[in-house]
Amino acid sequence: MAAEPSIRSKAWAIFDRICADAAPEGVHTNPWIRDGDGTVRYEPDFPVLQRLLGVPLYLEAPTTTGVPALALDVWVSYELRRAGFAPDATWPRAEHPRILPAAIANLLRALKGKERDQLAKRLANPTPMKGVVSASANVLGKNYLKQVDVVMSDWDTGPELLISTKRMDSSFGKNAANRVEESYGDAKNLRLRHPLAALGFVYGLRSTILTEEPKKARWLIDLLQKLGREDDAYHAVALIMIEYGANLATIPPGDEAVDDGDADNPLVAAGLDDDTLPDEGEEVPATAIDEALAGLPAVQIRHDAVPDGLQPARFLELMIRRVIDATPVDRHEDARERLEAPR
Template identity: 40%
Template sequence: MATPGVEKTLAFAEFDTTLMSAPKDSPWILNGAVTDEFNPSYQVLERLLSIPVRSKAATRSGRFAQGVDTWLAHELRRAGFDADLVWPRTEAPRVLSKDILELLRKLPERLSEEVHDAIVAGKAGSTDARILGRAYMKQTDVVMTHWSTGPELLLSTKAMTSSFGKNLSNRYEEAYGDAANLRARYPLAAVGFFFVQRATILDSEPAAFRRTVDMIRKLRDFGDGFGYTATGLLLVDWDEDVEDPAVRCVHGPVPQDIAAPQFLNAMVDEVLKVTPIDLHEAARARRAGEVAPLPSHEAVDEQQEALF
C-alpha cells in the first residue's frame, strides 16, 4: 500500500496533463470584453474533478479535494501571480521555496536534474504546505508565499460529497478555528475558505444546504479579525450510472455573494491592496483589464530585489 505522501504525489501528477493544456488567459476578460467580475475557468475544474470520479476515488485518498486545490492554484496563476510563489506548483515538488527553484535554473543541466531528483526524494520538497498559526501548525491547501514577504495568501478547501448534515457542524467548527489561528499570526494575509459540495445535497438534504449557505456567510470576518477574508461555495455533480462520468458545475442554487467569482475577486484584491504597487505587477495589470502576459522569472526576481 502506498504511503499518504506517495498517494498525494501521484494524485497531483494525474492533473498535470489537464493543467498543461488549460488556458492561461486573464480571468477579467471574457469574449474579448473587460469585466470587473472574475471569470473562473469552470471547464478546467470539471476536467480535473472528472479524473478521481472516473477512477471511483471521489470519496477517498483526498484526490477529489486535491483537484479543487489544483484548480484554485491555477486560477491564481491566471490572475497574474507568479507561478513559483503559488503552491501547489504545476510540477513536483508541489511545495518548494522559490529561492531553490532559482538555484536549480542557474545550475548546469545535469547537476540541476540530480539536485531536483534529490529534492523530490528527500524532505526539501513536499506535497504539503504546513503553516504555523498562532496556536498550531496548519496544513494549508493553497498558499502564496516567499521568504521576503511571508505568507500573502492562505487558502483552505473542503470537499463534501455525501453525509452532508452529519458532517457539516464539524466542518464549521474546524474552519472557524483555522481562520482565527492563521489570521492571528498573519493579519495582512488574504485568508480564504472554499467549500465544494456535491449537488445531490439539494434533493437529499435541503436543510443542510441552507445551513451550508449560512455557514459560508458566517465564516467571514465581521470586523473582529477572526473570520476569513473571503469564503466561497461551489456545487458540482455527475451521473454515476454512466461508464465514463463527467463532473459538471451547478451554479443556479448558489447565491452570488458566496459564489466562486466573488471569492476569487476578494482574495486577489486583498493581496493587491496590502502590497506595494511595484509587486505583483502582472496581476495588477490583469485586474485593471489589460491583456498582460504572465510574469517571467526574471521580472519577478527584480520585484523581489526591489524590497531591499
C-alpha cells in the same frame, strides 16, 4: 516489473495534463473581463474545474487518498497562475515537488549543466527532502501549525495568501456542521498570526444535498455566508456546488470527505510527524493519461444554487485583489498588468 502507480500519482498526472492543456507552453488566458459598463470582473475557468472534478470520479478515489479534495486545490492554484502570480509561488505547483520555496526555485534556475541536473533529480525524488521541499504546506498560526491547502508565501513576505478547502459528497447531516466549525477555528488561528495575508475558504458540496436534505443545505449555505462576514475570520468564502451522475460515487458511505490529509493524520497537520508521500512523483504512462482524459465523467457546477456572496468568481476576485492591495507596486507585476489590461 514496475509497481502500478498509486491512485494519487495517477490523479496528479491527469491533473497536470488538464492544466497544461489549458495553458499551452505555460501561457494562461487572462481571467479579467471588462463588461460593457466598464466594470472589471474575474471570470474563472470553470471547464477546467469540471474536468479536474471528473478525475477522482474516473479513478473511483476514496477520501483517504486525498484526491477528491485535491481537485479543488489544483483548480484554485491554477486560477492564481491565470491571475498572473508566479508559477513557483502558488502551491501546489503544477509539477512535482508541489511545495518549492522561491529561494530553491531561483537556485535551480541559476545552476547550469550537471549541477542543475543533480539538484533537479534530488528535488524530484518521490520522497520530499525534509525542510527543503514538501508534499503539503504547514503554516504556523497563533497557537498551532495548520496544514493549508493553497498557499502563496516567501521568506521575505511571509504568507500572502492562505486558502483552505473542504469537500463533502455524502453524510451531510452527520458532518456538515463539523467541517465548518473546524474551519472557523482554523481561520482565527491563522488570521491572528498573519493579519495581512488573504485568508479564504472553499467548500465543495455535492448537489444531492439540495434534494436529500434541503433544510441542512439552507442552514449550511447560511452558515458559510456568515463565515465570510466575520472581521477576524475569512476574508472570503466560496461554495462550489458539484453535480454528477447518481451512478458515480466518489465517497464511500460513511467515509466523509475532509480536506487533503490533516484529518487522516492530525500529527502531520500539527507538524509533529513526517508528511512525506512516497507515491508522489511516480511516473504514469502517457497512454494511461490519454485514456483517462477521454473517459472523464461529466461534472456540472450548479451556480444557480449558490448565493452571490459565495460565488467562486467573487471569491477569487476578492482574494487576488487583496493580495495586490497589500503589497507594493513592484510586487506581483504580472498580476497587476493582467488586472489593468482586462479582455
